[in-house]
Amino acid sequence: MEPEQTATLSLLAQRDEAAFEQIFKSHFKRLHCYAITILKDEAEAEEIVQQVFYKLWERNQLQTFSGSLNAYLYRSVHNESLNFLKHQQVRTNHQLHVAYSMKQQTDDSDKKVASAELEKHIHKALNELPEQCRTIFQLSRFDELKYLEIADKLGLSVKTVENQMGKALKLLRIKLAHFLKFLILFFHI
Amino acid sequence: MTDELLVKYLLGEASVAEGKTVQQWIQEAEANRTYYDQFKQIWDASGELVVKSALDENEAWKRFQHRVANGGKVKPAPAKRYFLFTKIAATLLLLVGISVVLYIVANLQSANKTIIAQSGQQVLTDTLSDGSQVTLNRNSSITYQNNFTDTIRAVALKGEAFFKVTPNKKQPFVITVNDIRVRVLGTSFNIRSENNYTEIVVETGMVQITNRGKTTLLKAGEKLLLKAGSNSAEKEVVSDQLYNYYRTHQFVCDETPLWKLVDVLNEAYDSNIRIGKNDLKNLAITTTFNNESLDKILEIIHLTFDITVSRKDGQIILQ
DSSP, rough: HHHHHHHHHHHHTTOHHHHHHHHHHHHHHHHHHHHHHSSOOHHHHHHHHHHHHHHHHHHHOOGGOOOHHHHHHHHHHHHHHHHHHHHTTTHHHHHHHHHHHHHHOOOOSSSHHHHHHHHHHHHHHTTTSSSHHHHHHHHTTSSSSHHHHHHHHHTTHHHHHHHHHHHHHHHHHHHHHHHHHHHHHHOOO | OOOOHHHHTTTTOOOOOHHHHHHHHHHHHHHHHHHHHHHHHHHHHHHOOOOOOSOOHHEEEEEEEEHTTTEEEEEEEHHHHHHHHHHHHHHHHHHHHHHHHHHHHHHHHHHTOOOEEESSOOOOEOTTHHHOOOOOEEEEEEETTTTSSEEEEEEEEEEEEEEEOOOOTTTTTEEEEETEEEEEEEEEEEEEETTTEEEEEEEEEEEEETTTTTTEETTTTTEEEEEEEEEEEEEEEOOOOOHHHHHHEEEEEEEEEHHHHHHHHHHTOOOOOEEEOOOGGTOOOEEEESSHHHHHHHHHHHHTTTOOOOEEEEEEEEE
């Protein structure tokens, strides 16, 4: 664990509100984005992030806390979001359906319809990735961080990040294989 | 070739040496190129999923502080809260709108609503929409249209009432009672209908009475007694103000025969007074009883005429 994070954690242990506020504000938007990409609902996404921070705030004994704070926050947001989806499956499916069909209505070219379809499948596939894999993909793809930055943030080695990114795309490729074949044919025509 | 290396190359993380290896591999076979292209496609397409958080971290922090203050109680997210507020506001607005429409419709309807003013055991005074005042004696009623939108102000009467009509030459006030039409332009008068008889007493102004096609003009201080089914119209000079008792709470007798006073007392007090001797019936009385009890009135009659007042089986007999 980096010295900086250890310092903030010890402040956290003392219930230093100013320190906690700093952590909250510096992480909020990225975590919110992460939850949105999973949930496709801004309000629910905020609720998840707020809950995650609240649990952290309630946690007095930070001895039980091991590893990177970032890794913990991303992991929590990921897990809580998926839990929420599980409970709200029907509703979310409906929302996704609405979101994508709206997108399809606004995009009139066939190619765009196809890419909207691909997005829908990617979204589903992403939500099925293992947590660490998904978080690393999130930081790389959406937060546009370099392997080194990701490793730094999550307290991992660059090699682990490299492996997880390889794993992420490999899993996505397998999950999307059927759809990709169709898409390639489509683009060739 | 490992997926890790391909992705590393795709993301620009590969070293120069690694890059060369990957490029070589891609060019070796069409299948290799397709394999790599698929990674690229996924990567590019996933970029479309990128989202931005529209929330302000400072506002979010305030909401977090509220949550802590509330012991972690779930508070609705701002977007939801706003949505809920909008929903409530819209609902309220809709309800207000419906209420206003209903209120207007109800008012329009009540404007032309038929009103029945009915007195029970108590004398009732009613002011009509044109400002005219009607005092209903006990057990009487009037029926009229609330807003008098017709060319006449039509009122149907049952029983007895005193009218003080607001003058309006353009819209005469017409009372229907026992098939008799009493037409006025603005005056005060009493109408009493009992069984087949209708008595009209004019206090001020002039009244036009139509009975069976025959019209009679009645002036102030005059009264007319009409009998149903009869053309006779006996116009008399008003001798007393006794007819006014229910409005003024006074029994004003001016050379009034005893039988007439007894009739009015029986009506006013729901009593059963009988005159035992025929020669007493036309005894003339001139006095005013001012809101007095029946016992007091009977005592005054007893003392004035030396008449015995006896009570038997709920009857009061004067002899």
